[in-house]
Amino acid sequence: MRPVAVIGIGKTAFGAFPDRDLRSLAVEAGQKCLEDAHVSPSQVEAFYLGNFAGPSFVGQNHLAPYIAGAMGINGVPCTRFEAACASSGSAFFHAVSAVGAGLYDLVLVGGVEKMTSQSTPKVTEILAGAGDMKGEGKAGATFPALFAMIARRHMYQYGTTREQMAAVAVKNHANGAKNPQAHMRKVITMEQALAGKPIAEPLTVYDCSLISDGAAAVLIAPLERAGEFTSKAAKVLGVAQTSDHVALDEKDDITTFRAVVEAGKKAYKMAGVSAQDIQFAEVHDCFTIAEIIAGEDLGFVKKGEGGPYVLQGCTALNGPRPINTSGGLKSKGHPVGATGVGQICDIVIQLRGDAGERQVERHSLGLAQNLGGSGATAVVTILGAA
């Protein structure tokens, strides 16, 4: 496979935007991205779109050409990828594979979700469709409930505490408060996080990511051509997508996401680096326990040590390996179809040294981890400064 680079990024703010529709969000992100890369819509050779549930949230199907056409991209392959919360991570993986294989040179990868036009119970119901609707979904499982059951088991097996989970929320809100594009730019205290309204025990509202609207886009190209367009390219050193059972009750051990472990191993091998080489990361904190498990599954710490790792400040902005400097899904927001590509944008912002108040000291090697459902899809991407 030939080396691939990210040559442009673009994001909308994440938040609740009653006056914006799905297409206008996706178009804004795509246009910002093309401007950033100094590429015109007519040069784009394919459009890969990540979107989880546009048809359910806003009643619109056939989204990829619908969005591409509004950006002036016509006549080329435009395809939507659905892999629950890893939809745009999956679109990115497939786009990199296509460019790497020499199928195209310039590919736009987008991600979008418009969620806030539905009531919370309706959103909960739509999101439950990322699980097994004939088993866990039929019995009344919600996504918070699935991760609550994961948290309970992790607490039981490894002694993980409520304080360690709350520490994820406190840290990510502190980071998100510094991110002008974050949904909830609010610092929270440990006391607040522990006293939140219960959603699914042991998770409170402060353990859950946000229901958001938003879009993100990246433009990818062969590394050898990156210099024609930009001096700010980032190298895609490794990327892998893997899968596992959709239903939680079919997994042997729910305290680990096997798909993440495998995607991590493949991405590290492709990049020729180890977990300990990774300087900073954006991980999929759809729930606080998910960030704790991500640290273990990606090999930053041993199994069971993910909780203390966060509580001790190892992943804080000024810690040895900052995680979710954007605020993560918890504070930046989680428009599910936009999240995977949004994470790639956040890694590139750090690699370029453009993160302002959030800028980390060592910023030449970053990792993004995107999770679909309760672990049925995982995408891990390793990016390096060009």
Next chain:
Amino acid sequence: MTEALLEKPVETALNGPGPGTVYTETLIFAAPEQFVKDAPYQLAIITLDGGGRLTARIAGDRVAIGDAVEFAEYRDGIPFFRKS
């Protein structure tokens, strides 16, 4: 019951699955639209003595990881277990 009969071996559908042990559990406060009236309700993954796991609702007393449970009944095709 008709749907349950079609999907499961006859003896399981008539007698219900189980017994088993609670592998993990949660108490759900924020329910999906169709279960809002039931909230809060307890959901668990049960490790069945006969092998395999099943996601089920809990009837009666709350259960914790490691508790022995038995099949109680099907309600609208949803398996309910209770502490044994």
